[in-house]
Amino acid sequence: MSDEMMTAGGDRLFDTGLAPTIRSGMEFAQRLATVSREGVRMMPGASEVMARTALRAALASVTAALASATAQCRRASPPADIEAITDGSGRMIYRCSHPSPHSWTLDGNPLP
Numbered sequence: 001m002s003d004e005m006m007t008a009g010g011d012r013l014f015d016t017g018l019a020p021t022i023r024s025g026m027e028f029a030q031r032l033a034t035v036s037r038e039g040v041r042m043m044p045g046a047s048e049v050m051a052r053t054a055l056r057a058a059l060a061s062v063t064a065a066l067a068s069a070t071a072q073c074r075r076a077s078p079p080a081d082i083e084a085i086t087d088g089s090g091r092m093i094y095r096c097s098h099p100s101p102h103s104w105t106l107d108g109n110p111l112p
């Protein structure tokens with residue numbers, strides 16, 4: 001495969017609004033792989049780091065699913081993308097990207 005073909009293929013793959021979501025999911029997965037391979041041996045507390053990174057990877061996957069389903073917040077205009085995150089207390093919620101973000105519980109009920 002020529003360099004030109006590889007470049008063209010890459011352009012097609014990431015010529016989508018999902019690119020940032022896909023990239024962040026891959027970055028978490030890559031970090032998890034690195035931590036898994038080297039962390040236990042090298043770093044005290046590595047299992048905690050791995051658990052946290054795995055959670056972030058899972059949330060990134062949910063966010064990707066939301067994006068691919070074109071789930072959007074319509075509680076303000078224009079509609080905004082929705083991501084899966086953990087809030088300050090560690091609770092998993094959905095949150096939109098409006099300037100004043102709206103949020104929901106995991107079963108989809110609006111939070112104040």
Ligand SMILES: [Zn+2]
Nearest residue numbers: 073096098102
């Ligand atoms: Zn919103």
